[in-house]
Amino acid sequence: MFRDITIGLYFPGNTIIHRLDPRIKIIIIMMFITSLFFITSFPPYILILAFILFVIYLSKVPLKHVLKGLKPLILIIVVTFLINAFLTKGEELFSIGPLTVTKEGLRQAVFMALRLIFLITGTSLLTLTTSPISLTDGIEKLLSPFKRIGVPAHELAMMMTIALRFIPTLLEETDKIMKAQMARGADFESGNILNRAKNLVPLLVPLFINAFRRADELAIAMEARCYRGGENRTRLNELKLDRKDILAISLSTLYFGFIISTRYI
Amino acid sequence: MADEIIRIENVTYQYGSGGEDNQLTAIKDISISVKRGEYLVILGHNGSGKSTLAKLMNGLLLPTKGDVYVNGMNTKDQDKIWDIRQTAGMVFQNPDNQIVATIVEEDVAFGPENQGIPPLEIRKRVDEALRIVEMYEYKKHAPHLLSGGQKQRVAIAGILAMKPDCIILDEPTAMLDPIGRIEIINTIKKLNREEKKTIVHITHYMDEAVEADRILVMEEGRIAMEGTPKEIFSQVDRIKELGLDVPQVTELAYELRKEGFDIPNDILTVEELVKVL
Amino acid sequence: MIIKIENLNYIYNPNTPFEKKALDNINLTVEEGDFIGLIGHTGSGKSTLVQHLNGLLKPTSGKVIVDGIDTSSKDGNLKEVRQKVGLVFQYPEHQLFEETVYKDIAFGPKNLGLEKDEVHSRVKKAMELVGLDFENLKERSPFELSGGQKRRVAIAGVLAMKPKVLVLDEPTAGLDPRGRDEILGRIQKLYEEEGITIILVSHSMEDIARLVNKIIVMHKGKLVMEGETKEIFRKAEKLEELGLGIPQITCFMRRYKSRGNPVDDTVLTVEEAKRELINYLRRRGNV
Numbered sequence: 044m045f046r047d048i049t050i051g052l053y054f055p056g057n058t059i060i061h062r063l064d065p066r067i068k069i070i071i072i073m074m075f076i077t078s079l080f081f082i083t084s085f086p087p088y089i090l091i092l093a094f095i096l097f098v099i100y101l102s103k104v105p106l107k108h109v110l111k112g113l114k115p116l117i118l119i120i121v122v123t124f125l126i127n128a129f130l131t132k133g134e135e136l137f138s139i140g141p142l143t144v145t146k147e148g149l150r151q152a153v154f155m156a157l158r159l160i161f162l163i164t165g166t167s168l169l170t171l172t173t174s175p176i177s178l179t180d181g182i183e184k185l186l187s188p189f190k191r192i193g194v195p196a197h198e199l200a201m202m203m204t205i206a207l208r209f210i211p212t213l214l215e216e217t218d219k220i221m222k223a224q225m226a227r228g229a230d231f232e233s234g235n236i237l238n239r240a241k242n243l244v245p246l247l248v249p250l251f252i253n254a255f256r257r258a259d260e261l262a263i264a265m266e267a268r269c270y271r272g273g274e275n276r277t278r279l280n281e282l283k284l285d286r287k288d289i290l291a292i293s294l295s296t297l298y299f300g301f302i303i304s305t306r307y308i
Numbered sequence: 309m310a311d312e313i314i315r316i317e318n319v320t321y322q323y324g325s326g327g328e329d330n331q332l333t334a335i336k337d338i339s340i341s342v343k344r345g346e347y348l349v350i351l352g353h354n355g356s357g358k359s360t361l362a363k364l365m366n367g368l369l370l371p372t373k374g375d376v377y378v379n380g381m382n383t384k385d386q387d388k389i390w391d392i393r394q395t396a397g398m399v400f401q402n403p404d405n406q407i408v409a410t411i412v413e414e415d416v417a418f419g420p421e422n423q424g425i426p427p428l429e430i431r432k433r434v435d436e437a438l439r440i441v442e443m444y445e446y447k448k449h450a451p452h453l454l455s456g457g458q459k460q461r462v463a464i465a466g467i468l469a470m471k472p473d474c475i476i477l478d479e480p481t482a483m484l485d486p487i488g489r490i491e492i493i494n495t496i497k498k499l500n501r502e503e504k505k506t507i508v509h510i511t512h513y514m515d516e517a518v519e520a521d522r523i524l525v526m527e528e529g530r531i532a533m534e535g536t537p538k539e540i541f542s543q544v545d546r547i548k549e550l551g552l553d554v555p556q557v558t559e560l561a562y563e564l565r566k567e568g569f570d571i572p573n574d575i576l577t578v579e580e581l582v583k584v585l
Numbered sequence: 586m587i588i589k590i591e592n593l594n595y596i597y598n599p600n601t602p603f604e605k606k607a608l609d610n611i612n613l614t615v616e617e618g619d620f621i622g623l624i625g626h627t628g629s630g631k632s633t634l635v636q637h638l639n640g641l642l643k644p645t646s647g648k649v650i651v652d653g654i655d656t657s658s659k660d661g662n663l664k665e666v667r668q669k670v671g672l673v674f675q676y677p678e679h680q681l682f683e684e685t686v687y688k689d690i691a692f693g694p695k696n697l698g699l700e701k702d703e704v705h706s707r708v709k710k711a712m713e714l715v716g717l718d719f720e721n722l723k724e725r726s727p728f729e730l731s732g733g734q735k736r737r738v739a740i741a742g743v744l745a746m747k748p749k750v751l752v753l754d755e756p757t758a759g760l761d762p763r764g765r766d767e768i769l770g771r772i773q774k775l776y777e778e779e780g781i782t783i784i785l786v787s788h789s790m791e792d793i794a795r796l797v798n799k800i801i802v803m804h805k806g807k808l809v810m811e812g813e814t815k816e817i818f819r820k821a822e823k824l825e826e827l828g829l830g831i832p833q834i835t836c837f838m839r840r841y842k843s844r845g846n847p848v849d850d851t852v853l854t855v856e857e858a859k860r861e862l863i864n865y866l867r868r869r870g871n872v
């Protein structure tokens with residue numbers, strides 16, 4: 044059963060972090076990421092860690108839940124660690140066969156692994172505390188100044204919304220088609236890669252045909268509901284900045300400004 | 309006429325373009341007038357042209373010949389198209405493929421948002437529409453976790469929030485289970501009686517037509533029969549010929565009459581038949 | 586017996602917050618030559634049960650034995666089970682994928698590893714069984730056929746596996762009365778002339794009443810009623826309690842009888858009701 048999977052890892056809640064304007068949250072995360080790349084030494088990491096822990100505390104998202112977000116990316120973190128550990132030249136610590144680990148390499152490996160971990164947890168805090176729909180709204184609003192230079196802000200946001208809406212439907216459909224073909228003796232589980240890819244045809248063809256049919260019907264239904272693009276469109280929930288948003292962005296600017304400045308001190 | 313909401317005048321509609329061979333005439337020289345506040349049911353088997361007719365009624369399709377007027381506005385008039393679609397809202401067969409947003413209330417708001425209604429007014433309309441279809445408690449839910457009947461009611465609310473005078477429903481129950489069907493039929497009746505909406509309900513289920521004010525039966529792009537439910541259902545042979553059903557008791561009454569029993573020819577419900585026997 | 590189900594339980598997403606018991610201690614035997622109607626609400630467990638019959642789902646506990654093969658045993662041959670029990674899902678036309686009708690119907694037999702000649706004769710026979718003209722339609726793309734034809738192609742695709750048991754999950758959903766009668770007529774023929782055991786899942790009590798000789802009622806994951814068609818529809822109150830109904834004609838006869846007319850109220854079709862009433866009314870008229 045695919046239908047129970049929650050999309051986008053959103054962890055519902057009503058804390059101050061959840062209630063912050065999505066635009067503000069996106070900007071803060073941008074500042075967070077930028078400052079992360081300005082850091083060249085370990086001490087400022089303490090400030091980054093403090094920020095993450097503070098947000099987790101305020102958002103009441105269980106720490107376990109946040110760390111779960113790291114799981115699928117663990118391989119990348121390990122690979123980053125190993126590459127840095129083995130390929131950085133410097134004072135030799137020890138060697139395994141032809142591979143040598145240097146003191147600088149070890150430092151660099153820990154440093155880069157931490158950077159990745161912070162990067163992932165930071166951004167996942169955004170998706171954990173912001174529902175997909177307000178995230179889309181936030182992106183649309185932030186991009187709207189760029190409409191003049193041809194960025195289709197509204198269309199992008201609409202596409203994201205529709206994609207989110209149809210992911211569960213299509214997953215369910217995938218499950219159904221797979222079963223129907225298995226009932227006719229199809230095999231999706233064995234064989235080599237080439238055979239397996241070939242065996243996917245009976246799944247993918249109907250899936251695409253159905254998706255196009257859905258898209259067609261959806262387009263007509265949207266037209267019947269007077270959809271004509273983003274022009275003159277209003278929203279049920281308009282985004283409005285209030286005091287907490289201003290406060291959050293001001294404090295964050297100072298905080299991350301300070302972190303960036305540590306590099307030049 | 310003031311009491312007329314939709315007028316179809318000598319409309320022909322052809323699918324496809326180019327050579328004669330490529331064309332499929334789905335609607336053949338039809339004229340219909342839908343009265344304000346009426347509950348009209350259009351019956352017909354698949355391919356009889358009934359869905360095409362529905363799409364002609366709010367400018368989703370434009371007639372090849374003839375004219376369609378909604379509230380006096382010609383659907384060919386490009387400037388009026390959004391007014392027309394707002395006046396004649398449309399609900400489709402597959403509830404999954406007409407819900408746009410990931411939260412029920414956001415979806416209901418989609419129409420008014422497109423119309424550029426101020427946020428506070430949208431909020432009022434969304435809440436009201438969800439109350440009418442009895443889905444208010446679900447306003448924060450994700451649509452994909454609702455039952456078919458519930459999804460279809462959300463779709464109806466999405467149309468209601470646009471404040472249409474007329475609602476066209478194109479086989480709204482075809483994909484639902486019996487409970488979902490009952491939910492939708494009750495909602496449609498409520499819209500007609502309490503909210504005073506004109507209803508054009510397209511279906512191939514005869515039992516859904518029993519309570520209509522008027523029935524049109526389509527066959528091969530033409531109107532084959534027209535009348536009140538009693539007038540239509542009394543012609544059992546003709547209906548079967550057109551590939552449709554009659555309620556079982558209507559058929560039984562008809563069969564008994566053929567055997568020489570004195571039974572009126574307009575039996576539609578179990579109660580009516582029990583009474584006359 | 587061809588299918589035997591013993592103490593079958595099935596739980597979706599066990600050990601997660603979404604855990605849901607879908608089947609609760611089901612015991613059932615299907616005999617060869619049965620024509621069973623499976624009824625119950627959406628969410629009563631019908632679809633879950635049906636998917637156990639050909640091993641698409643494996644029991645959380647309990648056993649499903651198909652023609653002597655235990656579907657959950659490690660060495661159980663699932664391919665054989667799926668050949669023996671053909672399963673037609675709802676809206677089966679949504680699973681068509683080949684360029685031609687012929688190739689699509691041949692998909693199942695080819696997966697069974699059959700010879701070309703055998704595949705050919707099976708495709709031909711299957712098309713015949715569902716009433717599709719072989720010569721005219723075999724090279725056509727299934728996607729350009731009408732809705733009812735597409736559905737028949739999909740059903741032929743399952744029939745070409747030569748199943749002993751055919752399970753159909755709402756085969757008439759979304760069809761108009763003509764399409765529905767066509768499909769139901771074909772199913773009845775499969776039962777009568779080909780001797781295929783049939784399990785029909787349907788929401789239409791009228792269709793069930795007209796066709797099947799045994800009914801199984803599911804409710805909240807449990808098998809709550811089981812018996813011959815007349816026997817089940819006699820328990821109208823119980824069915825209504827479960828939110829299910831009886832055919833309108835049966836309902837009428839019951840109502841009529843309760844008003845003091847001694848008629849047989851177990852009739853299931855208009856034809857039967859007509860005969861019964863003519864007898865009764867003529868008798869009454871003569872007295």
